[in-house]
Amino acid sequence: MTATRMELVFSEVAETVATIAGVPMDQIVGETELIRDLNLDSLAMYEIVIDLEEAFDLRISDSDLDKIRTVNDAVHYILAASPAE
Amino acid sequence: MNEFDQTINDLLLDIFDKILVTEEKALRRGNFSDISVAEMHALESIGPYDRRTMSETAAMLGVTTGTLTVAIDRLVRKGYVERHRDPNDRRVVRVALTRKGKLAFRMHNKFHKLLVDRLVGPLDPSGREILLKTLHQIDLIVKEQYERYVLSDGTEDEP
Numbered sequence: 001m002t003a004t005r006m007e008l009v010f011s012e013v014a015e016t017v018a019t020i021a022g023v024p025m026d027q028i029v030g031e032t033e034l035i036r037d038l039n040l041d042s043l044a045m046y047e048i049v050i051d052l053e054e055a056f057d058l059r060i061s062d063s064d065l066d067k068i069r070t071v072n073d074a075v076h077y078i079l080a081a082s083p084a085e
Numbered sequence: 086m087n088e089f090d091q092t093i094n095d096l097l098l099d100i101f102d103k104i105l106v107t108e109e110k111a112l113r114r115g116n117f118s119d120i121s122v123a124e125m126h127a128l129e130s131i132g133p134y135d136r137r138t139m140s141e142t143a144a145m146l147g148v149t150t151g152t153l154t155v156a157i158d159r160l161v162r163k164g165y166v167e168r169h170r171d172p173n174d175r176r177v178v179r180v181a182l183t184r185k186g187k188l189a190f191r192m193h194n195k196f197h198k199l200l201v202d203r204l205v206g207p208l209d210p211s212g213r214e215i216l217l218k219t220l221h222q223i224d225l226i227v228k229e230q231y232e233r234y235v236l237s238d239g240t241e242d243e244p
Binding site for chain 1: 198
């Protein structure tokens with residue numbers, strides 16, 4: 001896994017989260033908690049899930065979503081679910 | 086009917102009614118108040134990840150493609166579904182959920198998940214096993230009646 005790929009995934013996740021949460025992208029860091037820090041409800045969480053599924057061509061089940069608490073959790077989930085070609 | 090049988094009968098009818106009404110009310114109160122439970126079930130049949138043909142979707146819902154076309158037209162107008170030509174066969178039309186359709190699907194799924202979690206959560210493994218067996222049995226009997234009455238006279242539900 002290269003740092004570049006991790007950065008790319010982080011950037012996409014951060015942009016998606018910032019857009020849905022309606023906050024500037026520089027407010028999003030790896031430790032940002034989606035529900036607690038950004039006050040996201042389940043509709044907003046699903047918006048993020050659907051946009052990330054589309055961006056990375058993967059499927060995120062509800063049980064996997066329950067384990068994603070922070071931005072970093074989402075980044076690591078995506079890296080594990082869609083390894084670099 | 087003795088008292089025991091009457092209670093079983095009342096419970097079954099009550100559960101059936103309440104699930105339908107709760108589903109409808111949950112939809113009305115949520116962000117997707119412009120679709121009916123039947124339309125939501127059409128979204129469920131298409132699924133969030135597939136592009137299904139009209140005949141596949143109609144078969145899953147147990148309706149004719151003509152009936153489904155009317156429902157899909159409505160869902161396309163409301164922005165939940167989009168039609169695509171099959172790239173391998175231009176005569177075939179496939180339907181898929183839009184982003185809004187996927188959101189509605191997942192929120193509705195969450196409603197069902199919460200319902201099942203509340204039901205199953207307090208049960209121990211043997212209780213779960215008994216519940217599963219009993220529900221399978223009920224499903225089998227209801228399916229037999231469905232096939233006997235509904236399929237034999239060619240009527241269908243409105244999606």
